[in-house]
Amino acid sequence: MKKIALTGIKPTGDLHIGNYFGAIKPALALTAEYDARYFIADYHALNTMKDSRELNSTIRQVAAGWLASGLDPEKVIFYRQSSIPEVFELTTMLMAFTSKGLMNRAHAYKAVVQENNEKGGDPDAGVNMGLFTYPVLMAADIILFDSDVVPVGKDQVQHIEMAQDIAQSINANYGQQILKAPQAAVQESVAVVPGLDGRKMSKSYGNTIPLFAPEKTLRKTIMRIVTNSQAVEEPKDPDTSQIFLLYKLFANAEEQNALAARYRTGGMGWGEAKEELFRVVNRELAPVRERFEAIMADIPALDKILAQGAEKARPIAAATVKRFRKAAGID
Numbered sequence: 001m002k003k004i005a006l007t008g009i010k011p012t013g014d015l016h017i018g019n020y021f022g023a024i025k026p027a028l029a030l031t032a033e034y035d036a037r038y039f040i041a042d043y044h045a046l047n048t049m050k051d052s053r054e055l056n057s058t059i060r061q062v063a064a065g066w067l068a069s070g071l072d073p074e075k076v077i078f079y080r081q082s083s084i085p086e087v088f089e090l091t092t093m094l095m096a097f098t099s100k101g102l103m104n105r106a107h108a109y110k111a112v113v114q115e116n117n118e119k120g121g122d123p124d125a126g127v128n129m130g131l132f133t134y135p136v137l138m139a140a141d142i143i144l145f146d147s148d149v150v151p152v153g154k155d156q157v158q159h160i161e162m163a164q165d166i167a168q169s170i171n172a173n174y175g176q177q178i179l180k181a182p183q184a185a186v187q188e189s190v191a192v193v194p195g196l197d198g199r200k201m202s203k204s205y206g207n208t209i210p211l212f213a214p215e216k217t218l219r220k221t222i223m224r225i226v227t228n229s230q231a232v233e234e235p236k237d238p239d240t241s242q243i244f245l246l247y248k249l250f251a252n253a254e255e256q257n258a259l260a261a262r263y264r265t266g267g268m269g270w271g272e273a274k275e276e277l278f279r280v281v282n283r284e285l286a287p288v289r290e291r292f293e294a295i296m297a298d299i300p301a302l303d304k305i306l307a308q309g310a311e312k313a314r315p316i317a318a319a320t321v322k323r324f325r326k327a328a329g330i331d
């Protein structure tokens with residue numbers, strides 16, 4: 001039997017090429033080897049997103065983005081967290097085994113408290129219980145589906161370790177293996193995608209290249225990449241140029257060698273390098289963008305795909321809850 005890989009996708013903000021290379025592609029690569037269960041973590045997003053129209057639309061955009069990037073809903077169980085009531089039943093059960101102290105140590109919560117303390121206000125200002133208990137909901141997402149591995153970024157590793165702790169303490173309490181303890185799968189080899197300003201591409205830095213922008217916007221965004229003031233004729237170093245680092249993600253070896261040679265010889269201005277970057281980015285993204293637009297043009301069909309995923313997910317979820325309730329004496 002194949003091992004189970006599960007990951008949650010928080011639907012916040014438009015997808016950008018940092019998400020594409022850092023999360024989407026690596027997770028899709030795992031689907032050949034693993035039984036994959038990928039879901040839209042819409043209740044996690046509710047903690048921070050209180051604008052209903054925006055949340056409603058990002059849920060669809062992010063789901064459509066993964067499908068357009070190649071997620072095959074016949075092979076991957078693809079669903080919305082909010083469609084699986086067992087997630088919330090399991091969350092309540094896990095709460096009984098999760099110490100408050102464990103939550104106090106969660107990085108995301110601690111960061112907010114620290115910031116509040118620095119400002120000298122109420123340490124818990126702006127902290128809702130959804131943020132405080134975020135790791136328990138996430139543990140329920142994971143444990144519910146008997147996950148073996150959870151592909152995530154480094155920032156999420158602590159959450160997976162908490163899920164492990166919680167599962168193990170429940171198994172220890174009942175003296176039997178009721179819940180599977182998951183492992184984080186951090187993809188070290190995944191390239192850090194540089195943003196327009198050279199820092200890591202991130203929504204919070206506002207330096208992203210959007211995945212599904214129309215061709216014109218994509219070109220304009222690429223033209224905004226920050227460069228130094230070297231003149232056209234000067235030889236340039238490809239390895240310290242974020243244009244070139246981005247180029248490497250999209251170009252084949254021959255193209256990379258050719259562009260690197262032009263950098264080193266001199267005679268090529270930054271504008272020209274950006275045009276060449278735009279050419280290869282658009283070559284890869286144009287078909288993805290077309291699929292995305294087609295999916296977004298038929299939201300009922302998209303919702304049906306997600307509902308069918310939820311139908312496949314629910315029996316698995318129900319079995320875990322049933323097993324746990326029985327062990328706990330609530331059957």
Ligand code: TRP
Binds near residue numbers: 007008137141152
């Ligand atoms: N917290 C994750 C993030 O912000 C999203 C998430 C929610 C998740 N539930 C999960 C990831 C379960 C992995 C497994 O990216």
